[in-house]
Structures are given as structure tokens and as C-alpha cells.
Amino acid sequence: MKIADKVKIWKNKPFDEETINQIIELEKNQNELNERFHSDLDFGTGGIRGLMGIGSNRINKYTISKFTQGIANYLNRNTKTKKKSVIVAYDNRKNSKIFAYEVAKVFSANNINVLIFDNLRPTPLLSFSIRHFNADGGIMITASHNPAEYNGYKVYNRYGGQIVSPDDKKISSIIKNLNFNEIKWNNNKHKIRLIDNEFDEAYFENVISKSVIEKEKRQNLKIVYSSLHGTGIKSIPPLLIKAGYLDINLVENQCLVDENFSNTNSSNPEDKVAFNETLKLANKINGDLMITTDPDADRIGVGVKDFKGNWVLLSGNQLMVLLFSFLIEKKEFKNEDFFVATTIVSSPLFKKIAKKNNIECKLCHTGFKWIADIIEKEKNKKFLCGGEESFGFLYGSEVRDKDAVATGLLFCDMFSFLKSKGETVINYLINIYRHYGFHYDKLHTITRKGANGNIKIKKQIEFLRLNPPKEIAGINVSRIDDYKVGIIYFKNGKKEKLELPKSNLIIYHLQDNSRISVRPSGTEPKIKFYINLYAKFNDDFDLNRESFRLGKKFKQIIKHFD
Numbered sequence: 001m002k003i004a005d006k007v008k009i010w011k012n013k014p015f016d017e018e019t020i021n022q023i024i025e026l027e028k029n030q031n032e033l034n035e036r037f038h039s040d041l042d043f044g045t046g047g048i049r050g051l052m053g054i055g056s057n058r059i060n061k062y063t064i065s066k067f068t069q070g071i072a073n074y075l076n077r078n079t080k081t082k083k084k085s086v087i088v089a090y091d092n093r094k095n096s097k098i099f100a101y102e103v104a105k106v107f108s109a110n111n112i113n114v115l116i117f118d119n120l121r122p123t124p125l126l127s128f129s130i131r132h133f134n135a136d137g138g139i140m141i142t143a144s145h146n147p148a149e150y151n152g153y154k155v156y157n158r159y160g161g162q163i164v165s166p167d168d169k170k171i172s173s174i175i176k177n178l179n180f181n182e183i184k185w186n187n188n189k190h191k192i193r194l195i196d197n198e199f200d201e202a203y204f205e206n207v208i209s210k211s212v213i214e215k216e217k218r219q220n221l222k223i224v225y226s227s228l229h230g231t232g233i234k235s236i237p238p239l240l241i242k243a244g245y246l247d248i249n250l251v252e253n254q255c256l257v258d259e260n261f262s263n264t265n266s267s268n269p270e271d272k273v274a275f276n277e278t279l280k281l282a283n284k285i286n287g288d289l290m291i292t293t294d295p296d297a298d299r300i301g302v303g304v305k306d307f308k309g310n311w312v313l314l315s316g317n318q319l320m321v322l323l324f325s326f327l328i329e330k331k332e333f334k335n336e337d338f339f340v341a342t343t344i345v346s347s348p349l350f351k352k353i354a355k356k357n358n359i360e361c362k363l364c365h366t367g368f369k370w371i372a373d374i375i376e377k378e379k380n381k382k383f384l385c386g387g388e389e390s391f392g393f394l395y396g397s398e399v400r401d402k403d404a405v406a407t408g409l410l411f412c413d414m415f416s417f418l419k420s421k422g423e424t425v426i427n428y429l430i431n432i433y434r435h436y437g438f439h440y441d442k443l444h445t446i447t448r449k450g451a452n453g454n455i456k457i458k459k460q461i462e463f464l465r466l467n468p469p470k471e472i473a474g475i476n477v478s479r480i481d482d483y484k485v486g487i488i489y490f491k492n493g494k495k496e497k498l499e500l501p502k503s504n505l506i507i508y509h510l511q512d513n514s515r516i517s518v519r520p521s522g523t524e525p526k527i528k529f530y531i532n533l534y535a536k537f538n539d540d541f542d543l544n545r546e547s548f549r550l551g552k553k554f555k556q557i558i559k560h561f562d
Helices: 003-010 017-026 030-037 061-078 096-109 123-132 167-176 198-209 236-243 272-285 316-330 348-356 368-377 404-420 425-436 453-466 543-561
Strands: 048-051 085-090 113-117 138-141 150-156 192-195 223-226 248-250 289-293 300-305 311-313 338-343 360-364 382-388 392-395 438-447 475-482 487-490 495-497 506-510 515-520 526-535
Touching: 003 017, 003 030, 017 030, 061 096, 061 150, 061 167, 085 096, 085 123, 096 113, 096 138, 096 150, 096 192, 113 123, 123 138, 123 150, 123 198, 123 404, 198 236, 198 404, 223 236, 223 272, 236 248, 236 404, 272 289, 272 300, 272 311, 289 404, 300 404, 300 425, 316 348, 316 382, 316 392, 316 404, 316 425, 316 438, 338 348, 338 368, 348 360, 348 425, 348 438, 360 368, 368 382, 368 392, 392 404, 404 425, 425 438, 425 543, 438 543, 453 506, 453 515, 453 526, 526 543
Parallel strands: 085 113, 085 138, 113 192, 223 248, 223 289, 338 360, 338 382
Antiparallel strands: 048 150, 138 150, 289 300, 300 311, 382 392, 438 526, 475 487, 475 506, 487 495, 506 515, 515 526
């Protein structure tokens, strides 16, 4: 549909007078009008996400409601449950509560019962609630770690995981064929009920029940925590206190619920600047460890001290291998059929640890929804844990998404366990490298914003696909995995089929056991380069020296692509 035709639709009912007036004003600026109507929102890695504002590719009351109507149609056509129900939760972002009630209104108008949280809550609590209440699905109003001007929502299935293929494609098709005047807004208030704070206790009890150390063995840790203005403040401090960690020091100016994220330069624990205020407080009180969580509290960032007492921020890859190793050390496996899962762009070290300990490791595409999908498909086996490089981890299967809340407790328990033995987290990590080799894993991104951003991203990745390099940073390429065509290309000309479904992902394997994975982000206008470097661990291994050496190699590799 042409932009002019879309604009014409938005200047008539069911759009309200205020929206129509904004469209008329936008027509005075054709560039801005094109930016807002050049495309329609579609499902990405984690549902729908975008800038807020008027327009077909913006998050607003109408686009949110249209998606919800499409999901309602899908549930009413495909779900056998007589009394259908969904759970709705929301984070601290601007308009999140308003959007949540618009979603509830549309579902109720479509004869679907709605349980909506009475205040902001973390994403893992929504996932847990879907399974607890046997709901048919759920919606989390959030833009996760994106900047304050973004919003969106994650769509969950009845198993508590985010929707995957073929359901996402079916829902997307229904939405594309919907007209705005088909949305039902005549809500049924009798079908909408609130979930209050009492339910949180059920979640806390479940998390604590899986603990691998006893309450009395928990050390007196000085924990510094920031929710970065988001939902984590509702769950992480109360959970830690209930578990027995009483010395929790809040970064108060970032633990206020704030839609503008006023006191932080980033709402993403992946960014070092997100730790600026946490670091100040940790230094002031001589804290033991630092924890930050993103706005919907599914991602977690952690900081610990090195041998010299300097603070070190752990990467997502380091965090998941540390926690996996800790669970292996503390868990009694006996004859139980355990398995773990991770994504193909995450550190190869996770799979190495599983193999060495005779634990099955399943690989999947990027996005925790695929780990959740594996858990459901393998429900006859026991899921131990799963992790991904983007600061996501899950222990146990009651929640079906990355869970920063439960992971926060697990990390504190690991810290306690190590402290009781006179050991540190960094030393524990080095011992892992001693057994499996040193893995230097880092992410590099290239941003392409605006109407032409997606076109530039597609062209750049397609150029790489059609012009495969023979060497990168002076190192020969031994193999290329092209998931878009589903084929492995070897240096000697041999070809093999890839096992995982097709996806816009290219992985370059270098002769020195390094690996570079390239894909477009599913939620942001970015190309992502996941770079996994490897070095043998020998007797004179020095972590700082080896990190510096591989850091130089990392820069040479990204220079090849920039």
C-alpha cells in the first residue's frame, strides 16, 4: 500500500480527532510523514517494538490494538479452550499502563478473559503466571532494553514462552489482512480481573525452592542493586531478602520508577555506562557485588572485583558459563536425563562444558523464545539451564524466558558458595578457562537508522553473502555456514546441509578456531557481529595479557567489516 493511501486511512474513523489533527500537521513535513508510514510494524525477535508516536510503523493505541485484535482472532479460531484467557503485564515505560489496558479492552471485547497485573511487573513473572493460571497466552508491554522513546510488546503462548514459527507467521498474516475498523473496542469489564502482590509470593517461593545452597549457608554479602528505573525493583530486593540476603544497597535515584529513565545513560545492562551510578555506590560502601537489570527485568548485568580489588563487569557469555559450572558442581544428577540449551551465536564454551560433563546441549537460533520452544518439545527430559550472550539466563523450566530475578539469586548463591571456600568469581572463571581454554567473546554492532536503514542492512549482509571472504584479519576462512540457504560451504568445495531452520545468519569459521557470526537484529536497526576468539590455556597464562592480545585481534576483525 502506498504511503498516501495509508495516510488517508488514518484521517478517517476509527481514528480519533486528536490523531487526525496530528496527521494533518505531519503532512506539512513529508520526510517525517514518510518515516512514520514507509512500513508497518511486524514481528521481530521478541514480538513488536518501535518508536512511540503516530504512524503505521510506530507504537500507538491503534497499532497495539490492531495486533491485539489479530491475536484475539487467532486464539478464537485455534484454541480449543472454552473459556479463553490471557495474562497482561507492563513495565515502567511511557504509555505502558495505557497500552496494557487497551490490550485488555480488545481481548475482553473478543470474549477472552483477561488477568492484568495491578502494577508494573517483570517479564519472568508474566511467563510464570501464564503456566500458573493455565492461560492461553500473555502480553508483556515493554521495549525491553531499548531507549525511553521506544515501546512495544512481547507475545507469549500457553506454555509461557514467546511465540515462534509457525504461530508467529499465522498471527502476522491475520494482522496484515485486518482493517482498523475491524478492531473491537467495546470492552467487557466483567472479563477483566487484577492480579495483586500476593501472587508474587508464589513466584518467590518457586524460585527459592530450586536453590542449590541452604539458607543458613548464605554469606552476609553486601549487594549493590539498580533496577535502572524498571520493574526489577518490584521483585529482586524482596526475593533476595526472603532468601536471606539482608544487606541490599539500592541505587536510590535509579530505583525510582521513571518512564524517562532520568538518572541513567542507558537502560541496557550490556552497556558499561548503565553501571555508572551502581559503581559509585559500590565503591562508597565497599560492596561485594553489583547487579543491574533492564526495564522488564529479563536481562541481568553483574559486576565483581578482580584480584587487585578493581571492578570487572562480566559479559553475558561469562555469566552463563559461570552459572552453568556452578550448577554442575552443586547439582546431583544421578540417573536423571538433564539437558541444557544455548544459541548458536553464544560462546562455544557453554557447549564444551556440557560435553565434558556428559550433559546434552541443544543449540538454537538467537532469541530466548527458541530455548523456551526446546524446553516444551523436550518436556519428557529435565531442563537444567539455558543461556545466551545477550545477558539472558534461565534455571529450571517453570519460567519460559530469560529471568533476571531468579538469576540474581542464583548468582548471589554462587558468590556465597565461593566466598565460603575463600574463592572469588574471577578465580572460578579462570579455572573454567584452565579446563576448556580461554574464550574471548565480544559483540560488535553497526547501526543503520531511518527509512533507508533496513535497506542498507539487507544490502550489506547480502553483499557479504555474495562475496564470501577467503580470509579475515589475515586468517584463512575454513568454513562458512549460511543459514539463509541452509548450507555449510567448506574451503575444499564440499557442501553440507545445516540442521537448524533457515534464518538470515552467516557464520565464518576461521582456521585458528575463531568464529564470526553476522545477522540483522530482530528488534533494532542494527547489524550484529558476534565474535568468538580462542586461545589455549598454558602454564604462563595471564588473563590481562591474553585479553589484550585477543582484543587487538578483535579490532582487526571488525575493521574488515567496517
